[in-house]
Amino acid sequence: KQEVTQIPAALSVPEGENLVLNCSFTDSAIYNLQWFRQDPGKGLTSLLLIQSSQREQTSGRLNASLDKSSGRSTLYIAASQPGDSATYLCAVETSGSRLTFGEGTQLTVNP
Amino acid sequence: DVKVTQSSRYLVKRTGEKVFLECVQDMDHENMFWYRQDPGLGLRLIYFSYDVKMKEKGDIPEGYSVSREKKERFSLILESASTNQTSMYLCASSQDILPEAFFGQGTRLTVV
Numbered sequence: 198k199q200e201v202t203q204i205p206a207a208l209s210v211p212e213g214e215n216l217v218l219n220c221s222f223t224d225s226a227i228y229n230l231q232w233f234r235q236d237p238g239k240g241l242t243s244l245l246l247i248q249s250s251q252r253e254q255t256s257g258r259l260n261a262s263l264d265k266s267s268g269r270s271t272l273y274i275a276a277s278q279p280g281d282s283a284t285y286l287c288a289v290e291t292s293g294s295r296l297t298f299g300e301g302t303q304l305t306v307n308p
Numbered sequence: 309d310v311k312v313t314q315s316s317r318y319l320v321k322r323t324g325e326k327v328f329l330e331c332v333q334d335m336d337h338e339n340m341f342w343y344r345q346d347p348g349l350g351l352r353l354i355y356f357s358y359d360v361k362m363k364e365k366g367d368i369p370e371g372y373s374v375s376r377e378k379k380e381r382f383s384l385i386l387e388s389a390s391t392n393q394t395s396m397y398l399c400a401s402s403q404d405i406l407p408e409a410f411f412g413q414g415t416r417l418t419v420v
Contacts, residue, residue, distance in 0.1 A: 207344075228407065229407060230316045231409060233411075238396075238414070238416070239413055239414060240312075240314075240398055240411040240413040241398065241400075241409075241411040241412045242315065242411070243391055243408055243409065243410060246406075246407075246408045254366050265353070278402075280402065286351070288351075288409070290407060293356075293364070294356070294358070294402055294404070295353060295366070296341075296351075296400075296409060298350050299350065299353040300348075300350040301350070
């Protein structure tokens with residue numbers, strides 16, 4: 198059974214810092230990996246999708262990498278801002294479009 | 309932009325009531341999903357559907373059923389609501405070609 202772990206569970210940084218969020222998964226037979234953002238009490242917003250044949254994706258200040266063989270992904274956030282404060286979730290797709298989620302990293306960026 | 313809309317942001321229901329949660333997507337996506345999210349347990353898949361009138365059990369289907377009569381609409385049904393079904397419910401959709409999942413804004417259900 199696929200298991201997804203995110204470390205750290207919570208992170209507090211000063212504004213302007215570059216930071217890395219980690220995601221690991223136990224079964225490397227994935228179709229893709231997706232990073233989401235969730236604000237308190239809201240739904241999930243898709244940030245980046247990395248297909249299994251890709252090694253990274255970039256969107257603005259966000260860069261996500263995927264190392265399928267080692268079962269790891271990282272989300273890099275450059276020049277963090279208070280508006281980046283949210284919970285960040287990673288999810289892997291295995292069979293049948295099903296996603297398995299990690300429990301998330303709660304990020305606080307302090308002004 | 310893809311839009312996934314859930315019919316209610318907040319619901320309060322009584323134990324034993326039949327509860328309907330509605331989800332509509334506007335991008336002709338084949339796949340639709342219902343998750344619940346609980347502190348310490350993360351997101352767990354309840355049911356999903358690949359096409360109209362098709363449904364598949366997820367990891368925690370007990371106490372729930374679903375209906376997909378039209379491609380754009382996927383309903384989650386709590387046959388007899390119980391307090392342990394108090395949770396945040398999230399609907400999502402995706403397409404087969406590029407399986408990026410898009411989520412609705414969530415429904416916070418409280419069963420009293």
